[in-house]
Amino acid sequence: MIYLTSPATVALTALLFFIAIFGRYVLFSLGFWWLFNVSLKEQFAHRAVQTRPRKAGQDWHEIGWSVVTSLIFTGIAIGVIYAYQLGYTQIYTDIHAYPLLWYPASILLVLFIHETYYYWLHRWMHRPGVYKLVHKTHHDSITTSPWTAFSFHPTESTLQAIVIPALTFILPLHISAVGLILIIMTMSSAINHLNTEIYPQDFNRHWLGRWLIGATHHSLHHTQFRFNYGLYFTFWDKWMNTESPDYHRLFGEKSKKTVGSVVEARSEE
Template sequence: MSDHDFTQPENFLILTGLMFLVVVFRYSFVAGIFYLVFYVIDPKSTRSRKIFSSGTSKKQFRKEIFWSTFTSMLFALAGAGMVVMWQLGYTAIYEEIDRFGWWWVPTSFLIAAFIHETYYYWFHRWMHKPRVYRLIHKTHHDSHITSPWTCFSFHPGEGLLQSLIIPMIVFFLPMHYWTIVALLTFMTITSAINHSNVEIYPKGFHKHWLGKWFIGATHHSLHHTQYKYNFGLYFTFWDKLMRTESEKYESNFEKHTSNH
């Protein structure tokens, strides 16, 4: 663990600032790559895979980047708070791989992803209650047709509630700090994939023994257009179990991958 005492206010502010830069860079880098590839460099090559061929605008992109930057600050505050709790000995974060062995690194990743998925699914359904939706979730759904920049575009209330789950997990689940970094990176990449408005997965992936459990752009775009289906974050298992997966998903996926 670092020798710096981040419980001191000035060090905490420095840590929060550094984490903010990291989160903004990760968001900008990942979303930017998707945007450049699908919208700038060669949009024609992905035209048949686009969920919607038009409907986004520079005004929408600017709004999404604004809210995503604000969300990044909330994520940075949560991350800095997690580091302070770690220094105070309140978390299960560890530094030495040998403490639990290499097998625990991917295992803890999958457990944390499962917990995060479960939290998000039910939290997401709660946000679609009319009063809650109007208060905090509508900001995200203002992007009726999504883009890579949509992935962190949240109202501050939603951003705050989303930022708490990883710190909550590490209070009881032993995780190496690089496993946490990997999970946060996975979250950013999958969010960019899901909001990209381009189906990147191969033909037939939605029926593959592994692929059928992963959410992609086709799956999540139906949530942004139908609202009452497809509430998952990374995986489809809660939607399948609770019968909230859109009946249009398979036909839409086949449509957007038919030429590949």
């Protein structure tokens, strides 16, 4: 664990954290964008959820907001490090300090709490008096891409960023578990904003897939606004009856053709 002992150490640590946070965003966003829009573009072209063209300069607009988001995430990370040094957090580095079963259980528990927090925060951000001030920046991207993943107004970035750091004061979390949770968060956000349905046919009705959010599910939120508020999972939307009535139909349309069927169709031409 890094210790902040001088202004120079703080500055260097902040720089390294910003590079790691923004770099993680760029790595996942660029990776998913290249894979499904360049490398596998022909095979997945029929899986584009929204066909409305993105606005001119939208990528750079989203990247600009993502820089601001990454700076906010960095500032909060430095605060957590200070708190750890003072002994206020429950972060631990010895993997044997708690039963090994707690390691995966702690990750699942944090994801559940984060999902719950975000679902209700997200619904609050759609209130008329709040939306324009806090959430509209993100919804300026109607047709999303992986670059949309961190494109938030600073107030929303802060509200989103505080929950996992807050949990480090309450729940014992191994330092690597915290890192893994942040990677899951970034990867999930890139997939959800991809605007290309990458999950297989009928995955929306699979015992696991029915609980996971993907591009179709979240794209409907960006176009319909009053449905599909979840972050990682669909259970709150299902429990609160806020899952879009168009979701299963649209998922079926976007996933019914497989890569194999496209290749087969081309071979018959």
